Amino acid sequence: MFCEARAFASSLDPLIMTPERRSYTLDSTLETVDKSEQAATEVATETGFGEDEVLQIAMAVREAAVNAVLHGNAYDPEKKVRLEFERTGHDLVITIRDQGRGLDLAKVPDPLAPENLLKTSGRGIFLIRSFMDAVEIHPSQTGTEIKLIKHVHATAADGKEASQ
């Protein structure tokens, strides 16, 4: 289970923290992107994932946070980003919610299409989907919620138990 907030607590204090859940409300700034990645690294490590998976989870969270801050909230200081980590059964579930106008999924291009290969943006959601086991995107007029799910496999669970 998630241990107590330690090193990053001074810079990123969770609003809610139970052994199974951590929740943060963050400003729409670039700093939030870095802090979200940092928090994801810590939670994924504590959950017992290996180095490669920790990196994938942290990168997926970073990309989702970038989308929330830039495209969703458009750096609006009045709008917040909600970040939540939850252990449910055999999954680590990470939810990132913004207060933007809602992502239009039909307008998200396929970055692997030959005509898009040399575009300088539009790879974030593709990378998120590549790195996580399941991704749910729920756009609405009051914002977009993205749920990132990574299965906690036996090795991760064993590693966690061994480290306790």
Add this chain to the structure above:
Amino acid sequence: MNLKTSTRQVDGVTIVDCSGRITLGEGSIVLRDNVKDLLAKGQKKLVLNLGDVNYIDSSGIGELVSAYTTVKNQGGELKLLNLTKKVHDLLQITKLYTVFDVKEDEAAAVKAFR
């Protein structure tokens, strides 16, 4: 660690040694400014040595693509050198590995410029 760069010349080719992270914000800007400055000085044979770049996000990938097309549009050439496994894998899954001219050896990278 944010991106740090230093440049050196080898046989008329400019090697940009990069270390740190190429990510949204400062890391991407450092790379963009560096390439822009080199092009402004007429240095159009560029090698980005990414041996010490341990992390690139989607914005960083976009910045590499931008550097590649900017140099090409000005009649130059940009090659990537010494990719770490993480960066290599990222370029593979985004299908950019075959777009970039990637070299594993500096001498070969320099020699590859016509």
